[in-house]
Amino acid sequence: MAEMTPEQLRLLRDVFQNACGFVLREDLKFIAERRLAPRLEALGLRDFGTYQRYLRFDPRAKEELEIAIDLLLPRETYFFREPAQLTTYVDEVIPRLAQDAVGRSLHVWSAGCSSGEEPYTLSMLMGDHPLLQGWDMDILGTDLSQKALSMARHAEYGPSALRSTTPEQRAKFFDSAEQGRVKVKREFKERVRFGWLNLLDGGGARLLPSMDVIFCRNVLIYFDTETRRRVVQLFSERLREGGYLMLGHSENLFSLTTRFELVQLSGDLVYRKPRTG
Ligand SMILES: C[S@@+](CC[C@H](N)C(=O)[O-])C[C@H]1O[C@@H](n2cnc3c(N)ncnc32)[C@H](O)[C@@H]1O
Incomplete structure (x- = not known):
């Protein structure tokens, strides 16, 4: 070799x-x-x-x-990854979003979504949330890898993607497919859209709608400081005021930007775009 x-x-x-x-x-x-x-x-x-x-x-x-x-590029991902953060999202972030959303609609972006497990997890958690029943939810997953996006659109997964799910979650959110695989149930699949987007391409991202929440987990760790700064700036432009940025547990914004405030919730620390008015 x-x-x-x-x-x-x-x-x-x-x-x-x-x-x-x-x-x-x-x-x-x-x-x-x-x-x-x-x-x-x-x-x-x-x-x-x-x-x-x-x-x-x-x-x-x-x-x-x-x-x-x-x-x-590493594409490692699975359903219900980082459960403590997801619990905070469900119990503390969603109620805040539901309170100050304009109309009954939410835009969520999973940036660097790989093969789709993260945006589908969000669809499952939000579709199941008592405060969001009857809401219009638009969940967008974007990635650079066409291969990952085609797997995401197919929405069929093997045991490794389910390693962090409980039997109840598997029964509730998935249908059985062939050879021990599962398929995301239609109601949780249909509110998720996928698109190709390079996070370095600010022009492409500026075409996205204004977001209530951005999940970008386990992506920034692969970038250098300058690229992280650039991508985080893009997130700040795409988030509405009061919107949340959820990073992976080993990622933070220290010395990258002052455009976000760190909010201490009871279960986790999250970033929020401050309100100016
Ligand atoms: C390790 S996976 C993380 C998946 C998911 N967010 C999670 O935490 O489970 C990182 C993903 O980021 C994507 N990625 C890396 N650089 C990117 C870029 N410049 N633009 C868009 N996606 C990128 C990779 O293709 C990969 O699918």
């Missing part, structure tokens, strides 16, 4: 960082070599130096970059 020299690693890091923010760290070198080696073979390229030039200058660079990103 071809090895990456430090210089090739640096050049490839630039390519991926510019394309999607992902930082190809030194400790990921071996994983990158293993995952990208089949691409060198498929394209008949001799080493990673030629591969990085292909990704920059070849007429088919755009298509290849999409393939490489799909191979490289």
Whole structure:
């Protein structure tokens, strides 16, 4: 298998960082070599130096970059991930949102939704919430990976996606499919839409409606500080005043921005866009 020299690693890091923010760290070198080696073979390229030039200058660079990103970026996700935060969302954030929403409608964005487990979890929790019965809920999942989005639209999952669900949740929210797999029930599927969006592309995101809540969990950890700052700024533009930003438990906004206030709820700390009026 071809090895990456430090210089090739640096050049490839630039390519991926510019394309999607992902930082190809030194400790990921071996994983990158293993995952990208089949691409060198498929394209008949001799080493990673030629591969990085292909990704920059070849007429088919755009298509290849999409393939490489799909191979490289972590897409790990599952239903009802980070349950303590979800309990806070249900018990404390939703009642606040329900109180000050304009009309009986909510817009929720799952940014970096991978194969859909996160937005479907939100649909299940919100569809089941006593305060939101009869409400119009628009849940949008976006990601950079076409492969992940096609799995999300299909809405069929195996045991690993269900690892954090209870038997009650499995019975309530899923129908059985073939070979021990499950399918998200129609009523929880139909209020979730999916779209391709690169979080580095501010122009694309500015076409989205104003959001009441943005979930962006386990995505910013893969970016450098400057990219995080840029993406968080975008979130602040897309959130309505008083709207909430929910990050993964290992992520925070320290030294990134002053555009959000940290709110201590009884179950968790969450970020909110302050009201100006
Ligand atoms: C580890 S998964 C997290 C999934 C889910 N949010 C969760 O916490 O379970 C990270 C996802 O972010 C997506 N991602 C990474 N960089 C992105 C970018 N620049 N724009 C959009 N999505 C991105 C990846 O494709 C991947 O599906």
